[in-house]
Amino acid sequence: KAGVTQTPRYLIKTRGQQVTLSCSPISGHRSVSWYQQTPGQGLQFLFEYFSETQRNKGNFPGRFSGRQFSNSRSEMNVSTLELGDSALYLCASSLRLSGGQETQYFGPGTRLLVL
Amino acid sequence: GNSVTQMEGPVTLSEEAFLTINCTYTATGYPSLFWYVQYPGEGLQLLLKATKADDKGSNKGFEATYRKETTSFHLEKGSVQVSDSAVYFCALSEGNTGTASKLTFGTGTRLQVTL
Numbered sequence: 086k087a088g089v090t091q092t093p094r095y096l097i098k099t100r101g102q103q104v105t106l107s108c109s110p111i112s113g114h115r116s117v118s119w120y121q122q123t124p125g126q127g128l129q130f131l132f133e134y135f136s137e138t139q140r141n142k143g144n145f146p147g148r149f150s151g152r153q154f155s156n157s158r159s160e161m162n163v164s165t166l167e168l169g170d171s172a173l174y175l176c177a178s179s180l181r182l183s184g185g186q187e188t189q190y191f192g193p194g195t196r197l198l199v200l
Numbered sequence: 201g202n203s204v205t206q207m208e209g210p211v212t213l214s215e216e217a218f219l220t221i222n223c224t225y226t227a228t229g230y231p232s233l234f235w236y237v238q239y240p241g242e243g244l245q246l247l248l249k250a251t252k253a254d255d256k257g258s259n260k261g262f263e264a265t266y267r268k269e270t271t272s273f274h275l276e277k278g279s280v281q282v283s284d285s286a287v288y289f290c291a292l293s294e295g296n297t298g299t300a301s302k303l304t305f306g307t308g309t310r311l312q313v314t315l
Binding site: 089091116118120127128130133135140141143175177179181187188189190191192193194 | 232234236242243244245246249289291293301302303304305306307308
């Protein structure tokens with residue numbers, strides 16, 4: 086079974102631009118979560134999408150948004166980029182079972198550099 | 201809120217040495233606990249997990265036991281190899297269905313294994 090895939094793998098943008106990152110979950114997984122990883126702040130939860138609806142949200146400004154499509158693929162958008170948005174953005178997928186004991190599987194990440 | 205505390209790194213060991221990476225947590229309810237590993241330039245790989253007290257997760261010679269009384273989930277391996285050099289993250293997710301997909305991570309511990 087194929088793992089979580091993320092595109093693009095690397096991206097360079099300039100301040101003020103916007104960017105869209107894409108994530109395809111493991112087949113059959115309906116939940117997609119996004120995380121930001123930086124040397125200073127570590128791994129931080131951005132948001133989770135399930136059945137095309139945002140279910141949970143971390144403590145990030147409104148410039149960070151996302152969506153999920155009917156095939157469970159998800160996109161994350163960051164508008165008006167700032168230098169501090171330079172990070173590795175990780176996507177994770179899970180089944181989101183009713184029992185609540187989830188295991189998340191991560192993709193390779195998209196490394197964003199903002200100049 | 202939830203939090204995870206890991207020992208500071210880097211941890212430098214000789215090949216075949218015994219490894220312990222300490223992890224303690226603070227959480228409400230009954231979280232699930234995880235160890236993820238990140239190799240240079242890659243995303244996170246699930247190493248092992250435990251979903252209830254006294255469970256032992258194990259994989260590739262690594263083990264960790266969910267200790268509710270000490271709120272700990274220490275990672276151990278009896279004999280490390282150079283190929284184990286990576287950053288190790290301890291993480292928890294809340295037990296209830298609504299937020300089970302939101303992981304809280306520790307800061308990560310870098311392991312360097314030398315010949």
